[in-house]
Amino acid sequence: DIQMTQSPSSLSASVGDRVTISCRASQSIGDYLNWYQHKPGKAPKLLIYAASTLQSGVPSRFSGSGSGTDFALSISSLQPEDLATYYCQQSYSNTYTFGQGTKLEIK
């Protein structure tokens, strides 16, 4: 099975900061990589698919990059409502593995 590893596990940043979360796949997955935002008590929300394509309605401060085994999710200017846990997920194989999550806290 393809393993997905995110770093860091948690992150604290200030409003207005640029934030980057990394995700590494255990084998090459091309650009078959999704990012999700999960706020407490809410359903997870799709942010990015195909590694870098923003889902409709997602603010442009979110961006994704990478291909092969190394990927990143960036938030250009952190907002208070971005408090959440972020997950990467591979869609290269039929097992749709998630990373372990990165908990983003606002200072």
Added chain:
Amino acid sequence: EEQLVESGGGLVQPGRSLRLSCTGSGFTFGDYAISWVRQAPGKGLEWVGFIRIKTYGGTTEKAASLKGRFTISRDDSKSIAYLQMNRLKTEDTAVYYCTRIGRYYYDNDEYYSFDYWGQGTLVTVSS
């Protein structure tokens, strides 16, 4: 508006069975694969499995750790997908989400992502 609603969660004893339902609305249910994802207390998201559309045989894929205990099925006439959980263990305690697997086309390629999610249903396995 596309919507998914889970039901059937609750408290169940170890070793017993439980069936969760996922009812879709606002889209043609039979045109989409449906997946189940769970989140144990204090843990991350864990993919459980998915069921393909009838055009692709309605076959299923499941996480290796759950094979043999969990079964996924669907009734497109009712716009419902099911997760049958047998021989439940305390470590199956989690919020269970159903999701729609959307197909997206970009740069002449096809991509799959979990584009709509239900609010989740809590399953507690305890004696």
